[in-house]
Amino acid sequence: MATGVSICSNALLMLGAQTINSFTDSDNIDRAKLCSNLYPTVRDDLIRAHPWNCCVKRIRLAPNATAPAFGLAYAFQMPSDCIRIMEVTSRNYQIDYKVEGRSILCDEAAIDLRYVFKNQDESTWDSSLVSLATLAMAARLAYSVTQSASMEQSRMQEFQMALRVAKAVDGQEEPPETMGDERLLAARMGGGW
Structure with a gap:
């Protein structure tokens, strides 16, 4: 081990x-x-x-009680073990966001975060x-x-x-990433928003 x-x-x-x-x-x-x-x-x-696949986590975040002073509507505290953000989504769509300090700022009321965590358990x-x-x-x-x-x-x-x-x-253990705006593609394919 x-x-x-x-x-x-x-x-x-x-x-x-x-x-x-x-x-x-x-x-x-x-x-x-x-x-x-x-x-x-x-x-x-x-x-x-x-x-690394063995160092990836997913979490759903709720916004902080205090909103950003201006610009974007919501702030979310990054998990304490997060060392790299991979993906920020809302309702299964990638969203625009900003990282400031240890916070993620965006205009969505809830976000899903996929991130690289500080995996200190080498046995995993x-x-x-x-x-x-x-x-x-x-x-x-x-x-x-x-x-x-x-x-x-x-x-x-x-x-x-x-x-x-x-x-x-x-x-190679993950499927290839898709290119483009998934919302636009879904709308064109009849999936709507």
Whole structure:
């Protein structure tokens, strides 16, 4: 079962370094601190970089009690675990919206949100994402552990190539997106509004 510690330990192994047992490992305190400092940022950047199927949620949002000062009619608080918005819809149609701070502003009274969430439970990740996180950590740790710029560059190139493949594979699990205004298409096909 994958964990943040196992991902970091495997990255250290790839660099020929001693593994850690926890982020507070007293036997390898320097490497444990390095991993505990770098891993959350690497994890969140990797999750945000692509809408991984294992990191996607849906939620229906109700508007905040306080409306925006001007412009749009409603404000919705983004979920606390949201790190990337994928789609905002109302009544099954994509809508125009703005993001300001941690709020979504629009003219609809209720919205459905599909988003990438900060999935901190690595045991729920796809095996490709676990492998990518390991490669990303190896690239990020490479210079600190080996003092070799060429090792850092080599690990980064390996990560970049694996990222392209993993994104393609993950993206093939979803049907292709449609183009155009669904409301217009529905009206033309007799579906109306």
